[in-house]
Amino acid sequence: AYAPAENPEIAVVALSEFDGGGGGAQAAPIVQKVMEAYLRKAHPEKFPANKLSQKTAERKTPLDEARTSPNIDVLPPDTSEPDEGDGGILSESPGD
Structure with missing residues (x-):
């Protein structure tokens, strides 16, 4: 925030360790x-x-009482498997 x-x-950045909820x-x-x-x-x-x-x-809703959304994994699980013929490499670097 700034x-x-x-x-x-x-400009201020705050990092906090927490158990559940939203940071x-x-x-x-x-x-x-x-x-x-x-x-x-x-x-x-x-x-x-x-x-x-x-x-x-x-404030109508104090920050300590505000509700947040549950943590949700937005990326699907990685189900890709390496092709046995490529030595386990999933992607190649540019120029390879």
């Missing part, structure tokens, strides 16, 4: 807190602490 939307100054449900609140802290410090006149916190509090 902020502000116009002329971004910060976004855990990562989004972390990213939000980092961005809010940066924006409040860098631009206190545009992003006062009470404005950001109030906007977050007014």
